[in-house]
Amino acid sequence: MFAHRLLVTDICRRFVWQEIFGNDHPVELDLGAGDGGFAIAYAQQHPEINLLAVERLLGRVRKIEKRAARAGLVNLRVLRLEFGYTVRHLLPSSSVSVAHVMFPDQWPKRRHWDRRLVQPAFVRDVAAALWPGGEFRFTTDHADYFETAQAAVAEAAVLERAPEWDWAHDPKTDFQQGFEAEGRTTFQARWVKATETR
Numbered sequence: 001m002f003a004h005r006l007l008v009t010d011i012c013r014r015f016v017w018q019e020i021f022g023n024d025h026p027v028e029l030d031l032g033a034g035d036g037g038f039a040i041a042y043a044q045q046h047p048e049i050n051l052l053a054v055e056r057l058l059g060r061v062r063k064i065e066k067r068a069a070r071a072g073l074v075n076l077r078v079l080r081l082e083f084g085y086t087v088r089h090l091l092p093s094s095s096v097s098v099a100h101v102m103f104p105d106q107w108p109k110r111r112h113w114d115r116r117l118v119q120p121a122f123v124r125d126v127a128a129a130l131w132p133g134g135e136f137r138f139t140t141d142h143a144d145y146f147e148t149a150q151a152a153v154a155e156a157a158v159l160e161r162a163p164e165w166d167w168a169h170d171p172k173t174d175f176q177q178g179f180e181a182e183g184r185t186t187f188q189a190r191w192v193k194a195t196e197t198r
């Protein structure tokens with residue numbers, strides 16, 4: 001039943017990817033995976049990588065598990081946990097190839113902006129988890145969040161902006177499909193870790 005669920009028995013011990021996936025393929029993260037539309041399609045599209053989807057809502061985690069089982073995926077695990085804690089305390093340093101953050105909760109009111117996920121401290125934690133050359137990819141439909149996220153990455157000063165590329169390679173997330181159907185713009189950026197930061 002829990003074939004795709006990553007059950008954490010010790011929240012004080014960092015992951016060992018080989019134990020989780022049974023191989024040494026590059027590991028990517030989908031932080032705040034929602035119903036998993038992106039995670040499932042991306043894991044299918046990229047059998048050469050391992051994907052860890054992190055999501056706190058149980059109903060969504062169960063949906064991802066069902067979809068992963070139906071698709072027979074062997075390179076996807078889903079973790080029901082808070083993503084900030086996961087990145088800071090559970091990821092081995094310099095071990096992740098790509099961290100995807102797509103349509104995180106917007107917190108549109110200015111007085112709530114400090115609740116947004118992408119803050120300088122989070123960016124530093126992501127950078128510590130990335131291996132040199134690893135990427136942080138960010139997608140939002142919210143212009144203000146796109147601005148504050150870029151400012152947070154600049155302030156953290158641990159990642160470099162990566163050249164433009166064709167995002168159309170990637171499957172769309174569930175939220176993206178809904179937002180784009182409403183005619184909303186999608187803002188996307190990616191950054192790369194050039195050197196060791198921890």
Ligand SMILES: C[S@@+](CC[C@H](N)C(=O)[O-])C[C@H]1O[C@@H](n2cnc3c(N)ncnc32)[C@H](O)[C@@H]1O
Nearest residue numbers: 032033034055056082083102103105173174175
């Ligand atoms: C707006 S949805 C986007 C979902 C998905 N990325 C997509 O684009 O379809 C944001 C997701 O992040 C999850 N989330 C929010 N805060 C979280 C946290 N602290 N830890 C883990 N997941 C969180 C929410 O439960 C929700 O599923």
